[in-house]
Amino acid sequence: MIVALVALLAVWGRLRLGIFDTPGDVSGSVTVVGPLVLVGWLLVIGLFGGYREDAFGAGPDEYKRVLNASLLTAGLLGVGCYLAKFPLSRGFFLLFFTVGIPALLLGRFVLRRAIHQARRQGMLQHRVLIAGTPSHVDEVAAVLSRESWLGYHVIGAIVPRSDLRQETSSGIPVAGTTEEVSNVVRHSDADVIFFAGGALRSASQLRSIAWDLERADVQVVVAPSVTDVSAERIRVRPVGGLPLMHIDPPRSTDATSWGKRAFDLIGSAALIVLFSPIFLVTAACIKVADRGPVLFGHTRIGRDGKEFNCLKFRTMVPNAESLVTDMQAQTGQSALLFKMKEDPRITKPGKWLRRFSIDELPQLFNVLKGDMSLVGPRPQVAREVALYEGPMIRRLRVRPGMTGLWQVSGRNDLTLQEAVRLDLYYVDNWSLVQDVSILWRTFGAVFGSRGAY
Structure with missing residues (x-):
């Protein structure tokens, strides 16, 4: 919708301001190119992952994807019209992208703020179970509670049988043991399961749990024992099927x-x-x-x-x-x-x-x-x-x-x-x-x- 409104604004601005070209009717060329550009722009953003759920709502990655996709769309349109010798108005092209790109980013920002505010008020919540030792469960729960805009509502803990109790030190009720994770998740109506330290005996156990839950519409998240490290310092590189987390040195220098x-x-x-x-x-x-x-x-x-x-x-x-x-x-x-x-x-x-x-x-x-x-x-x-x-x-x-x-x-x-x-x-x-x-x-x-x- 934002792109369509910007296109209309660019046509109006081109006629009123006469940027680059003498004032004239540009509706003919825009009628041909406009729908293709609108659809193409959205497709390129989609190809860059701008609509992926894991990129939305947190961190700068969402903005980077939208910006890079928009710049590529502008480049492809400019080169395509030049090679095809299509007489697209330069004034329309300039206004379309100089206004459209900031408008898209601003729209993402406003939508993100609205979602964050709704989550802080208890709406749009994900029901979360955390598996691990009681101390690790409390650590992860403290982060999720502190960052309430993420929308993670912790409904219970899953602990090893040796640590079985009614609740953790921070008051999170224990819903079951790690030996029966799949059954606990199915009967708890959870949307997300976090695996913290001490939750798994082996890598094959996580794979088996993921297989068990593949039809349950439950997101599986592994929370490593790494905190207070920005996303820019973390790189995940799979090697032989083993995802290795590389952490760059601190940036105090x-x-x-x-x-x-x-x-x-x-x-x-x-x-x-x-x-x-x-x-x-x-x-x-x-x-x-x-x-x-x-x-x-x-x-x-x-x-x-x-x-x-x-x-x-x-x-x-x-x-x-x-x-x-x-x-x-x-x-x-x-x-x-x-x-x-x-x-x-x-x-x-x-x-x-x-x-x-x-x-x-x-x-x-x-x-x-x-x-x-x-x-x-x-x-x-x-x-x-x-x-x-x-x-x-x-x-x-x-x-x-x-x-x-x-x-x-x-x-x-x-x-x-x-x-x-x-x-x-x-x-x-x-x-x-x-x-x-x-x-x-x-x-x-x-x-x-x-x-x-």
Whole structure:
């Protein structure tokens, strides 16, 4: 439908704008080529797998397939008309694809968001059984619960006979044992069966189960003991009938490349110019409120443990730092990622500055200088870094950022463990596309004031 509407728009635009050609009637050539292009475009998208269920609704693969198929369609149409000496309007061709390709991608995006929202509200759900040891079942169930937009509703667990119990530690009811998987699936009305660690004694057992379920309309999914690895780092290569999963090395070194630095320089300079009126108004409000300093500089730990002076608009009383220890004792919170929802140290203008994250705009100058990046783990003070344990030290492999993955995933509403997990995921799976996506999502998180205090 989108392609048909774009075709009509291209005909109208060609007649009105007269792109490339003198204004005239193009209905004759479009009547001949139009239906063929519409059908051909959809067929090429189908050949590229753009309508496959496993590619729809998650990850960038769906968009890549639609984009590549659309570019190929444009190329085939252009070359075909040239070789056949068919007088297709160049203006129509240009408008058709320059408008049609973004329209198709936007349509996929809107449909994806609608489906995700429906799944979060409990609709369009898949009934899921998870087979494996109780600990592995709980791990997989935690991921599916966290990513509710996937639409997986866990209805039960299938565990080895030696681990048989009424329910797992997280409260998932046990529906049967792994020795009778096929029968349990048939009688549970499940749509999907996940095989986690400890579910299978041998590869032949999985093959037998797949044979048993081939007429049951149940999707079989194997969940390996690999988490927090992006799709771009995973390649599956079948060798002799054995699917081998190749995992590329972590990308923390890529997150310090010249490409990311160039992106930071250009982006921060542009944003400083764009937000200059906000800088002036904010500075005036802070000065009028209590006559105190406008900016607040605080020593933070940056890349490789180096200290730097992190700039912010002042949102607290001048002696705020001296009150931290007493407040931690009153609330019982750890110093690591310490935050309070009703912090008495915050000034009157500081409340709305924090609500919309305006207080952090001066950090654009830290990005320009090279102490920070536009996207990365948030910078922390020395006492917080001193509490790092195990893999948490990997946060220091990259420049700290003004925004990051955990900020657009809930900000201060997330638990400490979840915030650290998201930061480590970012460090290990960095990509420039992910940076752009996080910046885009930051505007939604900021204007929605989600988890900001």
